[in-house]
Amino acid sequence: MIETLTDSLESAGINLKNLEAEWRRRIDSRLLETEEVDRLGTRMQRIMDSYRGADRKQFALWIEKSYDLLVADRAHESLHFLKTALEHEPANSELGLLLAEVYFQAQEYVNAKECVLQVLTARPAHFEANFLMGLIQHRKGDLREAQATLEMAVGLKKESSAAHASLGSLLAEVGNNQQALEHLATALKLKPSAPVHFLMGAVYYGAGEHKRAIQHLRKATKLDPQFGEAYYQLGLLCLEMNQLRKAQECFKTAQALNPKETRYRKRVRSFSEDATGPDQLNTLIREELLLLKCEGGEKRTK
Incomplete structure (x- = not known):
C-alpha cells in the first residue's frame, strides 16, 4: 500500500485542489489492480510473520477481514479491525505502519501520526515510517519539520523516486526551486x-x-x-x-x-x-x- 500512497503523495504535495481530487480518485481505484492487490497481500503476510502474540488464530481473522475490506475499496471500514489487531499486539511495526497509511488516506492525520510515532520509537531508521511522517507533516502544514523528515527518508533510501518527488514538491512550495528541480529530476530518472x-x-x-x-x-x-x-x-x-x-x-x-x-x-x-x-x-x-x-x-x- 505504501507504493499506492507513493503515487498519491506526488500529487498531494503539489497542493492543487483540483488535481489532487482527480488524482486521488484514480489512485484509489488502482488498489483493485492485480499488482496492487498482490503487494497488499505481501504486506499482510509480513504482518503475520511479525506476530508474537498468544492468539494467532484471532489475530489472523482480524488481518484477513481488514485485507478483504481494503481490496473492496472499503478502507475506512478496515480501520476497526486494524485498530483491534494493533491493540492486541502494539509491538507489530508492520501493522502499525499499515494502520497509519489507512489513516493517512482517510485524512485522519493526527491518528496517522500517532501510529507512525510508535513505529519510529522502535525503529528510528525505518524508511517507510520516516517517509510517511514527512507526508503527514506536509499535509498538516509543518513544512520545516516535513523537509527535515523527508530529507531523512531520502538519505535512508536514495533510490526512492517517491521520496525525491515528495521532497521536491515541498521545496518547490517553499520557493527553493533549484533544489526542487534537482530532486524532481532524480525522481524522474528513477521512475x-x-x-x-x-x-x-x-x-x-x-x-x-x-x-x-x-x-x-x-x-x-x-x-x-x-x-x-x-x-x-x-x-x-x-x-x-x-x-x-x-x-x-x-x-x-x-x-x-x-x-x-x-x-x-x-x-x-x-x-x-x-x-x-x-x-x-x-x-x-x-x-x-x-x-x-x-x-x-x-x-x-x-
Whole structure:
C-alpha cells in the first residue's frame, strides 16, 4: 500500500485542489489492480510473520477481514479491525505502519501520526515510517519539520523516486526551486511519472520558463493520456503564449476526459465567443493557472 500512497503523495504535495481530487480518485481505484492487490497481500503476510502474540488464530481473522475490506475499496471500514489487531499486539511495526497509511488516506492525520510515532520509537531508521511522517507533516502544514523528515527518508533510501518527488514538491512550495528541480529530476530518472512531470512544469512556470513548463506538461499527458488536469493546464499555458490552436485542442481533450468539470467546458466555449479573445482572457488565465500557486488560505485538516 505504501507504493499506492507513493503515487498519491506526488500529487498531494503539489497542493492543487483540483488535481489532487482527480488524482486521488484514480489512485484509489488502482488498489483493485492485480499488482496492487498482490503487494497488499505481501504486506499482510509480513504482518503475520511479525506476530508474537498468544492468539494467532484471532489475530489472523482480524488481518484477513481488514485485507478483504481494503481490496473492496472499503478502507475506512478496515480501520476497526486494524485498530483491534494493533491493540492486541502494539509491538507489530508492520501493522502499525499499515494502520497509519489507512489513516493517512482517510485524512485522519493526527491518528496517522500517532501510529507512525510508535513505529519510529522502535525503529528510528525505518524508511517507510520516516517517509510517511514527512507526508503527514506536509499535509498538516509543518513544512520545516516535513523537509527535515523527508530529507531523512531520502538519505535512508536514495533510490526512492517517491521520496525525491515528495521532497521536491515541498521545496518547490517553499520557493527553493533549484533544489526542487534537482530532486524532481532524480525522481524522474528513477521512475518516469506523470505527476512529477506535472510538478516540474509547475516549477518551470513559476520561474517564467514557459517552454520548459510546456515540455513537461506534454510528457505528463503522454505518460498518462487520462490526466485531464495536465491537458487543461497545458492549454492555459499555450493560450498565454498565444498558441490558440494547441490550447483549444488541450481544452477539448480535458473536457472529453471529464465532461462534468466546469472549468474545462468554460475554456472550450471561450473559443466560440466573439467577445472573449486572448487579451481579454489574460487576467483570467493568470488567476486560474494553478501551477505552483499554493492555496495559502486552504485549511489543512486534522
